Amino acid sequence: MSVAAERLQLPFARPNVLDLAPLYEVLRREAPITPVTTPAGDPAWLVTRFEEVRDLLSDKRLGRSHPEPERASRITTAAVQDGPTGNYETEEADHARMRRLLTPAFSAKRMRMLSDYMQQLVDGYVDQLLVEYADATDGVVDLHTGLAFPLPVAVICRLLGVPESDTVYFHSLSERMASLGTGDDAHQAREEFNRYMIGLVETKRPDLGEDVISDLIRAQSADETFDYGEMVRLCVGLLFAGHETTVNRIGLGALFLLTHRDQWEALTADPVGRVNATVEEIMRLGAPGDLGLLRYAHTDLDVAGATIRRGDAVILSINAANRDASVYSDAETFDPDRPERTHLGFGHGSHFCIGASLARTELRVVFTTLARRLPGLRLAKELDELEVRPTLTGGVTSLPVTW
Amino acid sequence: MKVTVDQGKCVGSGQCVLAADDVFDQRDEDGIVTLLDADPPAGRLTDVRHAALVCPASAIIVEE
Ligand code: HEM
Ligand code: SF4
Numbered sequence: 173m174s175v176a177a178e179r180l181q182l183p184f185a186r187p188n189v190l191d192l193a194p195l196y197e198v199l200r201r202e203a204p205i206t207p208v209t210t211p212a213g214d215p216a217w218l219v220t221r222f223e224e225v226r227d228l229l230s231d232k233r234l235g236r237s238h239p240e241p242e243r244a245s246r247i248t249t250a251a252v253q254d255g256p257t258g259n260y261e262t263e264e265a266d267h268a269r270m271r272r273l274l275t276p277a278f279s280a281k282r283m284r285m286l287s288d289y290m291q292q293l294v295d296g297y298v299d300q301l302l303v304e305y306a307d308a309t310d311g312v313v314d315l316h317t318g319l320a321f322p323l324p325v326a327v328i329c330r331l332l333g334v335p336e337s338d339t340v341y342f343h344s345l346s347e348r349m350a351s352l353g354t355g356d357d358a359h360q361a362r363e364e365f366n367r368y369m370i371g372l373v374e375t376k377r378p379d380l381g382e383d384v385i386s387d388l389i390r391a392q393s394a395d396e397t398f399d400y401g402e403m404v405r406l407c408v409g410l411l412f413a414g415h416e417t418t419v420n421r422i423g424l425g426a427l428f429l430l431t432h433r434d435q436w437e438a439l440t441a442d443p444v445g446r447v448n449a450t451v452e453e454i455m456r457l458g459a460p461g462d463l464g465l466l467r468y469a470h471t472d473l474d475v476a477g478a479t480i481r482r483g484d485a486v487i488l489s490i491n492a493a494n495r496d497a498s499v500y501s502d503a504e505t506f507d508p509d510r511p512e513r514t515h516l517g518f519g520h521g522s523h524f525c526i527g528a529s530l531a532r533t534e535l536r537v538v539f540t541t542l543a544r545r546l547p548g549l550r551l552a553k554e555l556d557e558l559e560v561r562p563t564l565t566g567g568v569t570s571l572p573v574t575w
Numbered sequence: 576m577k578v579t580v581d582q583g584k585c586v587g588s589g590q591c592v593l594a595a596d597d598v599f600d601q602r603d604e605d606g607i608v609t610l611l612d613a614d615p616p617a618g619r620l621t622d623v624r625h626a627a628l629v630c631p632a633s634a635i636i637v638e639e
Contacts, residue, residue, distance in 0.1 A: 275606030280589030514629050524588045524631035
């Protein structure tokens with residue numbers, strides 16, 4: 173167990189935005205649960221093998237809260253996934269209420285009903301890209317600012333009932349919150365985001381509409397155990413998770429497809445037939461961010477030869493699990509035709525992503541439309557030349573393409 | 576084939592509906608799974624099995 177002899181320091185440097193550090197492969201084989209030092213300098217366990225990651229994601233002995241929060245390991249200096257969240261005593265009940273309130277609004281059926289709206293949006297963005305392309309002397313346009321970014325933002329604004337004119341502001345707050353830089357700017361940004369959300373909530377209150385934030389305001393005023401601050405945190409979390417993650421995934425998906433020309437051509441030949449499998453493969457291999465899902469042990473537990481103590485931080489690397497060679501054949505290869513159809517890209521168990529149907533619907537619309545309307549699409553820069561965002565959620569800052 | 580769902584385990588993810596919307600649905604009020612067809616035709620086996628496989632709560636059981 174050579175690798176486990178010393179505590180490894182997270183994050184592990186990655187070769188580029190698509191590939192993971194080769195060290196993960198060694199860890200999965202030799203030390204699937206290994207002690208690490210977090211970016212914030214505290215001890216934690218890193219779990220890298222599919223089986224253990226999946227099992228621990230559905231294990232009720234771990235949670236997001238900590239029995240003694242002030243003693244908990246800190247993970248990052250950002251203001252998301254930085255440490256324990258929620259109240260140890262009421263975590264389960266609070267979480268159950270959150271799921272009950274939000275699940276119906278993001279159900280598969282409702283998201284399907286939105287797909288015509290998404291299609292109109294995407295067609296509009298592609299029309300605009302065509303105009304920009306005609307005007308660009310070098311024939312290069314940016315798929316990030318032209319499509320990957322505006323689509324998820326427009327959709328989440330509509331669902332949540334947030335004015336789209338606030339985009340620049342809440343996006344800059346999100347970036348600062350997830351920033352891995354030092355200092356406490358990330359936490360100031362979270363404070364500002366909270367204040368912004370309180371302002372929005374109070375503006376909406378006299379005239380509630382048919383949107384998720386209005387629903388949460390109604391639910392909070394009808395339930396005295398539903399704390400105002402918790403409702404605000406939830407709204408901030410939705411606006412953050414609802415755009416950051418999907419923007420990145422569209423960008424990574426385009427990069428996987430455009431650096432695997434055969435897969436792109438297969439998709440352009442049969443967009444509707446191939447899009448679902450293509451999107452699932454993008455979900456499996458796309459690995460923004462270099463950490464994982466965060467939990468704290470609520471009791472002592474033995475897993476794969478390691479003894480995790482009550483209160484220990486556990487980082488579940490879904491990125492590593494999704495490339496586990498004991499589960500996936502040619503695990504590192506982008507191959508939508510692979511026989512294995514599951515992945516942990518949206519998590520697993522009770523915290524499984526609430527926005528999964530939304531994100532999938534958006535990704536499907538984006539990639540069928542690009543394949544249909546811009547079949548000659550290609551990258552205008554090398555993969556290594558693309559700038560990666562220095563945030564917890566990763567992704568690229570621009571995606572120059574041509575056709 | 577015989578399909579059963581455990582509503583107590585279901586976390587309302589909608590994965591099953593995306594896989595086979597003729598067999599599974601979600602309740603409007605809380606997103607919990609309901610069965611539209613407990614005995615789907617054999618031709619639906621692939622999609623129904625897929626639903627059981629991707630269910631994040633292991634709440635779906637399929638017997639051939
Ligand atoms: C491709 C885009 C997305 C990816 C890759 C993604 C990924 C994830 C993952 C891995 C989790 C599990 C977290 C954990 O177990 O700790 C999660 C949870 C969550 N996601 Fe997403 N997500 C995406 C899009 C969205 C969208 C669009 C929304 C907007 C509604 C959203 C809302 C949530 C919420 C509220 C949770 C917390 C669920 C809970 O704790 O029960 N996500 N997401
Ligand atoms: S996939 Fe499983 S958890 Fe999700 S709605 Fe269907 S039964 Fe429930």
